[in-house]
Amino acid sequence: MGHSELTTINALIVRMRSKLGERELSPRVLKAWLYWARCLLMANTDRAPEDLDSEDIRRFVDQLHRRRPLNPPTRRQLLEACVFLLREVLGSSDEGLPSLLEFGEQDRQPVILSPAEVQALLEQLDGTDWLVASLVYGAGLRLLECLRLRVQDLKPDRIRVCDASGRPSRETVLPDRVRGPIRAHIEALKLQHIRELADGFGGVQLPLGMRAPTSMNKSWSWQFLFPGPYSQDPSRRERMALRGHCLEAEVIEAIERAARQAGIERPVSANTLRNSFAAHLLQRGVAVTDVEKLLGLEPRRAASATRMVDQASSAVA
Numbered sequence: 001m002g003h004s005e006l007t008t009i010n011a012l013i014v015r016m017r018s019k020l021g022e023r024e025l026s027p028r029v030l031k032a033w034l035y036w037a038r039c040l041l042m043a044n045t046d047r048a049p050e051d052l053d054s055e056d057i058r059r060f061v062d063q064l065h066r067r068r069p070l071n072p073p074t075r076r077q078l079l080e081a082c083v084f085l086l087r088e089v090l091g092s093s094d095e096g097l098p099s100l101l102e103f104g105e106q107d108r109q110p111v112i113l114s115p116a117e118v119q120a121l122l123e124q125l126d127g128t129d130w131l132v133a134s135l136v137y138g139a140g141l142r143l144l145e146c147l148r149l150r151v152q153d154l155k156p157d158r159i160r161v162c163d164a165s166g167r168p169s170r171e172t173v174l175p176d177r178v179r180g181p182i183r184a185h186i187e188a189l190k191l192q193h194i195r196e197l198a199d200g201f202g203g204v205q206l207p208l209g210m211r212a213p214t215s216m217n218k219s220w221s222w223q224f225l226f227p228g229p230y231s232q233d234p235s236r237r238e239r240m241a242l243r244g245h246c247l248e249a250e251v252i253e254a255i256e257r258a259a260r261q262a263g264i265e266r267p268v269s270a271n272t273l274r275n276s277f278a279a280h281l282l283q284r285g286v287a288v289t290d291v292e293k294l295l296g297l298e299p300r301r302a303a304s305a306t307r308m309v310d311q312a313s314s315a316v317a
């Protein structure tokens with residue numbers, strides 16, 4: 001790819017970023033849309049961007065899917081990003097673009113595993129991967145919600161779920177089967193934290209926008225439940241090495257690998273475990289509204305939070 005093609009692609013991505021600013025997308029979704037748009041453009045450098053059409057998008061998606069199967073949410077996001085690029089940035093009037101989104105809808109029926117399949121998958125995991133997958137399934141957490149958990153978010157029988165800014169958004173159940181292993185995991189983390197403090201480390205990344213004294217990042221209660229590698233925090237003057245949470249991509253790969261090893265042929269992701277959690281609760285008679293609240297699909301209602309968590313706890317214990 002020559003310099004002129006790269007310049008053109010960069011200019012189009014800048015234009016797309018500007019247009020997407022009107023949609024109020026989250027930073028993660030915005031980054032993903034721009035990534036997919038760039039991938040489409042770089043896969044078709046032999047043609048002028050203005051000449052791209054719905055068939056080019058379809059071929060691009062098929063090529064990606066053959067290399068590594070795309071789960072339905074990723075496929076949908078990819079199609080939406082590419083259609084937006086052609087329609088809103090490149091001004092395409094291709095009548096085949098709307099049908100592409102219908103093409104993405106075909107696979108939107110969520111994959112639900114049976115309890116036996118969930119058990120078979122979990123048996124292929126160990127250590128941190130087993131704990132994370134068990135919480136995603138047993139508590140109905142989104143993967144990133146699980147990885148963002150801090151030590152202080154765990155209660156004896158429930159989990160406090162916080163958003164990216166550290167504000168509590170809901171409570172969900174801490175399943176019985178995980179309580180023993182999670183306590184042992186926390187004890188090991190505490191010993192590791194004490195050793196790192198003695199070596200001059202032990203700092204952790206705090207929630208975005210949180211104003212706190214520098215010493216707060218070494219507090220035990222703010223440590224990640226699933227710590228990842230240390231990195232420099234560019235937002236702080238001291239450029240202190242701070243620990244982040246476990247890497248999302250590593251857990252995703254572990255879950256997908258475990259599903260293959262368990263003989264599950266359908267596409268499985270962390271979200272599959274979360275969907276299965278919801279389906280199994282409904283099968284056991286938990287009210288739909290309570291399941292929605294556990295999943296964080298509705299605003300939190302404090303009056304019914306305790307009843308909801310207690311009911312779900314008895315169902316998944």
